[in-house]
Amino acid sequence: MGPIIGMSPDKKAETPGKQEERVGLRGVSGGPGTLPEAEYGAASPLATSLDRGSGGSEDEELTNLNWLHENLLQNFTLGGAQPSASPLFDIEGDPGGPLNASLSSSSQRDSLKSKPPLSFSLLIYMAIEQSPSKSLPVKDIYGWILQHFPYFSSAPTGWKNSVRHNLSLNKCFRKVERSLGKVNGKGSLWCVDPEYRPNLIQALKKQHLPAAHAFCTPPASPPRASSPPRHLFLQGCSLQESDIDAATAMMLLNSAPGHHHANPCDPDSPLDLSRPDSVLVSSDPKQDHNYSSMALQRCSSRSSSSSLSSLDEGGPSPGHTRSRTRPRRAGSEGFHSDEDSDLGDDRARPQPSQHRSSPLSSSVKRPVGKRARREVTAKPELDEELKEAAGSLLHLAGIRTSMELNKHSAKSKKLNRK
């Protein structure tokens, strides 16, 4: 998994030195966008023990960890509303957070200059999810990315093209008609298709899980420089998969009816935490290294064998091999569902561009029926279940992480004695 890495700024030589001027994320001026100030200006409750105890030998890893730490966790925190309210943010017992100290390290400066090891799909997803309305115009997506990833501020404008390309091509994102979402301004609002949100979440998890494990268990061989950790390094090395699941649940909590803002795409269908398969968690280690749509399809297929999955209704269907038979160009990016299967084999064949470039194509090509089906899951009585489930996960994450921290600190003491 490293197309991003492969196209690192080093290769492209797209990292001018002016990045140094805006090392701190908080130093980035408020971007355009509708994001609340809390998302940008929140203090750093996330300083990890690693930030403080970073050794020079781990600089390579810390660069990436800090990158994720700084760029994602501090901002992608359950909507960014109250980051410090989460157990995951408090367990360090350092509410203030040595952000400045952290940012003073050269590794973090480097991390901010590095291209984020996340696909544009996930960047867009995070941007949209962090927006109060769960929808953003392209310009605000630009702004969010610029805000959180200063790398792009000095990168050639091609990345914007890539963003638009992703929005258009990636089925995870839906365009909201201007009449619904935005009266003024140019362009449409973009939101995350709730049907694909589990996929995106899964992808997000797949980004960080492998390395999280790798960090919990010291790697036998030094990590390759070309493949930095792609994970959300939550609270140092003490995270386990369940913790990250909890973190994901926290993230999802932001989408819960009682917590999330109106989603123009699907205001009534938050991710159903009461359904364990809503968040596709794979236990297959192989899938941890692949957040591709195929992996997700396999994953959903697997999970669907034991229970009814939301993706079973609207997502990839078992044995669906569309992406293999279809020219990869047609929607090769992003996460696929059986949306295409709804259309039959028509989509399995190359289609003239005229079909897709229809003025109404973007709004018509997405089946409406599935929306109605999904609404069934959005029962008001599920709200409490959602909250309880997420709360339990939060609690579990906090306790577990604290326990792990204690273990970790005890281990550190042992080492210090030696």
Add this chain to the structure above:
DNA sequence: TAACGCCTAAACAACT
């Protein structure tokens, strides 16, 4: 080696 995922660039049309 092929398939796949992702990124990048480019072109074009539509819109503001």
Add this chain to the structure above:
DNA sequence: TAGTTGTTTAGGCGTT
């Protein structure tokens, strides 16, 4: 008219 937005195509690279 210029800039932005959205769509599409093509090609390259890395991973599996």
